[in-house]
Amino acid sequence: MITCHDYSPERHSKRPTMYQYNDNDQILIDERVAQFRRQTGQYLTGEISEDQYRALRLRNGLYIQIHAPMLRIAGPYGLLNAKQLRKLAHIARHYDKNYCHFTTRQNIQFNWPKLEEVPDILAELASVQMHAIQTSGNCMRNTTSDHLAGVCVDEIEDPRPYCEIIRQWTTLHPEFDYLPRKFKIAVSGALHDRAATQFHDIGLHLVKNDAGEVGFRVLVGGGLGRTPVIGQVIKPYLEKKHLLSYLEAILRIYNLFGRRDNKYKARIKILVKESGLENFSKLVEQEWLLIRDSNELSDDRINAIKNHFAPPAYDPAAVQDTSFAQQQQDNKAFATWVKYNTAEHKIPGYRAVFLSLKAPDSPPGDMTDVQLDEVADLTEQYSFGEIRATHRQNLILADVKQADLFDLWQKLDSLKLATPNIGTVTDMICCPGLDFCSLANAGSIGVAKEINEALDDMDYIHDIGDLKINMSGCMNGCAHQSVGHIGILGVDKKGAEWYQITLGGSSENEAALGERLGPSVAKDQVTKAITTILDVYVKNRLDDESFLDMVNRVGITPFKEQVYADN
Numbered sequence: 001m002i003t004c005h006d007y008s009p010e011r012h013s014k015r016p017t018m019y020q021y022n023d024n025d026q027i028l029i030d031e032r033v034a035q036f037r038r039q040t041g042q043y044l045t046g047e048i049s050e051d052q053y054r055a056l057r058l059r060n061g062l063y064i065q066i067h068a069p070m071l072r073i074a075g076p077y078g079l080l081n082a083k084q085l086r087k088l089a090h091i092a093r094h095y096d097k098n099y100c101h102f103t104t105r106q107n108i109q110f111n112w113p114k115l116e117e118v119p120d121i122l123a124e125l126a127s128v129q130m131h132a133i134q135t136s137g138n139c140m141r142n143t144t145s146d147h148l149a150g151v152c153v154d155e156i157e158d159p160r161p162y163c164e165i166i167r168q169w170t171t172l173h174p175e176f177d178y179l180p181r182k183f184k185i186a187v188s189g190a191l192h193d194r195a196a197t198q199f200h201d202i203g204l205h206l207v208k209n210d211a212g213e214v215g216f217r218v219l220v221g222g223g224l225g226r227t228p229v230i231g232q233v234i235k236p237y238l239e240k241k242h243l244l245s246y247l248e249a250i251l252r253i254y255n256l257f258g259r260r261d262n263k264y265k266a267r268i269k270i271l272v273k274e275s276g277l278e279n280f281s282k283l284v285e286q287e288w289l290l291i292r293d294s295n296e297l298s299d300d301r302i303n304a305i306k307n308h309f310a311p312p313a314y315d316p317a318a319v320q321d322t323s324f325a326q327q328q329q330d331n332k333a334f335a336t337w338v339k340y341n342t343a344e345h346k347i348p349g350y351r352a353v354f355l356s357l358k359a360p361d362s363p364p365g366d367m368t369d370v371q372l373d374e375v376a377d378l379t380e381q382y383s384f385g386e387i388r389a390t391h392r393q394n395l396i397l398a399d400v401k402q403a404d405l406f407d408l409w410q411k412l413d414s415l416k417l418a419t420p421n422i423g424t425v426t427d428m429i430c431c432p433g434l435d436f437c438s439l440a441n442a443g444s445i446g447v448a449k450e451i452n453e454a455l456d457d458m459d460y461i462h463d464i465g466d467l468k469i470n471m472s473g474c475m476n477g478c479a480h481q482s483v484g485h486i487g488i489l490g491v492d493k494k495g496a497e498w499y500q501i502t503l504g505g506s507s508e509n510e511a512a513l514g515e516r517l518g519p520s521v522a523k524d525q526v527t528k529a530i531t532t533i534l535d536v537y538v539k540n541r542l543d544d545e546s547f548l549d550m551v552n553r554v555g556i557t558p559f560k561e562q563v564y565a566d567n
Contacts (some may be wrong), residue, residue: 060136097111153345469533482502
């Protein structure tokens with residue numbers, strides 16, 4: 001396991017707001033690259049079989065898709081620095097087709113690497129403290145978190161140090177290397193859940209108890225895919241020192257009792273549902289009593305990791321700027337971008353800036369090598385050299401002075417990264433679908449493009465307001481269609497592409513699963529169905545009523561009647 005035991009403030013002073021590898025970390029990653037290089041060579045020469053190689057490549061993030069291998073790279077709780085962005089650009093140019101893809105789990109994917117060159121890519125990544133370990137396979141996956149962690153105004157405590165502690169604990173953990181199924185953990189430290197914690201195998205919320213002490217509320221058994229389930233609270237309050245031991249107790253019970261005979265029933269959500277939360281909780285508590293004193297987190301350990309996430313050198317004079325307000329008054333387009341693509345910051349005079357990877361003519365979540373290089377420069381110029389991936393396939397510069405926003409907006413606009421649509425109907429989550437994925441039943445990128453083309457009136461989009469469309473090409477639900485305000489799921493009907501539509505889902509505080517609207521619709525009718533749904537909303541909403549609030553108020557019947565009016 002990766003450990004941190006030689007922390008030095010001087011050594012990490014250049015980038016104090018994200019974790020930096022120590023010598024042990026780097027050795028482990030370098031040795032992993034060398035190991036996989038040998039394994040790939042053995043496969044290519046026929047020394048090991050396809051079945052033997054499959055388990056090895058999956059543990060290094062390598063899938064076999066329709067056209068080529070796909071390599072998934074871990075983005076630890078969404079954090080990247082400028083040097084890493086430039087390395088991704090380099091890989092996109094030299095090993096892929098000049099772009100990469102950002103996922104809903106804050107990871108990065110390359111869709112066109114050559115199998116024999118993947119070890120070279122992993123070596124390139126290792127040189128900038130990145131890897132693809134455990135981004136696939138039946139193991140503990142990349143820990144995710146709030147993309148506004150550390151800067152949001154509703155935060156109880158920054159969750160990133162605990163994400164890093166969990167990351168170190170989970171990486172190559174020998175006991176949990178072959179779980180019944182994949183396992184995902186998300187951590188939130190704010191009042192507003194922006195990390196979809198209720199739809200993870202384990203969700204962790206930093207909370208305060210009656211004494212004002214900060215600890216964790218622990219949820220278990222959430223998940224999406226073909227059987228979406230909302231997680232349940234297994235422990236209302238857990239002391240910080242017991243974080244790893246309690247996670248270990250849950251993992252042990254899952255590893256022991258999770259089904260291995262049926263991969264569709266192997267997730268912990270099925271185990272919790274079938275055994276009942278009360279019985280599952282009893283098993284966890286019994287196991288925890290045996291181990292809780294063996295892996296306590298000391299204050300020194302927590303503080304050492306916290307030191308990696310010290311705030312950057314904010315300018316106290318930033319709040320005195322007056323140009324920001326004047327620029328919004330003088331430029332309507334800039335004001336609109338500020339409204340939709342920036343967020344309030346806990347430090348006066350700063351804002352967090354969303355980079356929209358949802359330009360109308362670009363596949364959602366994709367970014368070119370040129371954009372990656374240019375944004376690397378922007379991170380250094382405007383946001384302390386760091387950037388973050390969001391759960392909706394966008395990026396964030398978390399620490400931008402208000403006085404710099406106008407210049408930044410102009411540069412992002414020239415890069416097609418300033419579409420003012422964050423949180424709107426065209427800010428779609430979309431999986432690669434049949435264009436790339438070997439598991440997909442239907443396309444999604446083309447459908448997203450058609451919907452975007454139909455919704456080309458930005459004033460109409462802004463009038464609709466907060467509305468999230470999530471679209472997946474198969475039941476695995478990589479695009480989280482079950483929790484979209486509007487969810488679109490591709491299904492196969494005798495070789496033809498059809499799409500099921502759901503309404504009313506949410507992955508935020510009031511978590512909900514969408515309700516199926518009715519029979520699936522043909523591919524050439526999806527856009528019409530979506531625009532009909534939007535028209536019903538616009539004509540029947542109350543003053544300032546959001547789409548989700550209206551669905552919760554009236555149900556799906558008014559939408560269903562209009563979508564299927566001609567049937």
